[in-house]
Amino acid sequence: MELKTECSSGYLFIRMKGELDHHAAKMTLQGIESAIDRFLPRHCALEMSGLSFMDSSGIAVILRAKRRVGTGGGDLILLDPSPQVWRVLTASGVDRLVPVKIREGRIAK
Amino acid sequence: MKYENYIKLEFPSNSCNEAMARSAAGVFAAQMDPTMEELGDIKTAVSEAVTNCIVHAYPDCIGKILMRCRILEGNKLEIVIRDWGKGIEDIEQARAPLFSTGSQERSGMGFTIMESFMDKMTIRSRPGEGTTVVLSRTLPRRGRSR
Numbered sequence: 001m002e003l004k005t006e007c008s009s010g011y012l013f014i015r016m017k018g019e020l021d022h023h024a025a026k027m028t029l030q031g032i033e034s035a036i037d038r039f040l041p042r043h044c045a046l047e048m049s050g051l052s053f054m055d056s057s058g059i060a061v062i063l064r065a066k067r068r069v070g071t072g073g074g075d076l077i078l079l080d081p082s083p084q085v086w087r088v089l090t091a092s093g094v095d096r097l098v099p100v101k102i103r104e105g106r107i108a109k
Numbered sequence: 110m111k112y113e114n115y116i117k118l119e120f121p122s123n124s125c126n127e128a129m130a131r132s133a134a135g136v137f138a139a140q141m142d143p144t145m146e147e148l149g150d151i152k153t154a155v156s157e158a159v160t161n162c163i164v165h166a167y168p169d170c171i172g173k174i175l176m177r178c179r180i181l182e183g184n185k186l187e188i189v190i191r192d193w194g195k196g197i198e199d200i201e202q203a204r205a206p207l208f209s210t211g212s213q214e215r216s217g218m219g220f221t222i223m224e225s226f227m228d229k230m231t232i233r234s235r236p237g238e239g240t241t242v243v244l245s246r247t248l249p250r251r252g253r254s255r
Contacts, residue, residue, distance in 0.1 A: 021131075022160040023124035053131075053149075055156040059216040084149035091225045092218045 002050075003031040005039075012041035017050035025057040029064055036068045044069045049080040058085070059092050066098055077101055114140065115179040122167045122174055122192070124160075130176055131156040137178045138186055142251040150226035151186065151246065157219040158190040158242045164215065166194025166240060185247045193239040200232050 001018040014035055020028055036044060046065065048054075066076040078100045081089060089095045116137050120126045131152040138151050155176070162174045177189045197203045204224070209217030224230045227244040234240040 019128060021124075021127045021156055022164065023127050053152065053156075055153050055160065056216045056218040056222050057160065059218055063216070083146060084153065087146070087149060087226070088153060088222065091222055092216065 001028045001031075003028065003035070005035045007039040007041060010042035012036065012039045012044045013047055014044065015047040015050060019053040020051055020058040020061065021053065021055050022057040025061050029061045032061065032065045033068050036065065036072070036074075040072045040074070041069065042074050044074055044076045045079045046076070047079045048085055049082065051082060051085055054081075054085045054088050056088065056092060058088065059094050062094060062098060079103065111182050113180040113182075115177060118176045120174055120176075121171045122163045122194075123171060124163055126174070127156055127159050127163070130159045130174075134176065134178055134188060138248075141180060141184060141186060141248045143248055147246070147248055151188070154223045154226045154244050155188060155190070157223050158188075158244065161219055161242070162190065162192040162194065162240075166192040166196075168195070181245075183247060184250050185245055187243065187245045189241060189243050191239065191241045196236040196238055197232070197234040197240055198236055200234060204232070 001016065001020060001024040004015040006013045012035060014032055018024065046062065062078065069076045076098055078089070078098055080102055081100060089100060116133070118130065118133055120130065134155040135148055135152045138148060143151070159174060166172060172192060172194050175191045179187045181187055204220045206221045207217040209215040223244060227246045229245045231243045232240065
């Protein structure tokens, strides 16, 4: 799993690339939490178009990231999940806990 | 039961084998002409089942995991994932959404996802002897010839 962070005017974008399973979850969460702690963003987005696979291990990562951003008064959104990731988000009900946005022209559901 | 094709794969419960197991199941299922969505569902369900073995069956040691994929009559894919680990005390409780005996890194959604992504899921388990999960999904025939 590769993470790239970009922060400007209170917005933190974390671009995820690779596969998020139990094997990758710990490192991924550490990377996300350290970016949140460093930038203390008002708004944080996990950009998921490069995430080619995610299972329920990813759900725990998302929920812990949401809690971490929330501690500093910020919010989390999920951007452009692939169809497979979208299926996992909806089957687990995470899409009702964390807003998911699919931008125009990006990966369709 | 009559089968058209099968693979059997045995591997240790190292977490790096999660990706290998789901990829192998996906490559095997590809001969059934699945859609991308069906293939994603199958790989996700396998990833959940294998992760359960690694996290719950063998929490403190490396143990053996066996995966068998078969194509049965009627274009039905059956995937059996077996371990010889701790076993499950209460299967009904384990199946419930959000239930987990794992650490904070677990969501407790593994069985829920397996169940919703496959047609059928059965679990057989005995404490101290291990667990067998059988997942099956019938795929529509899409005019392939064999």
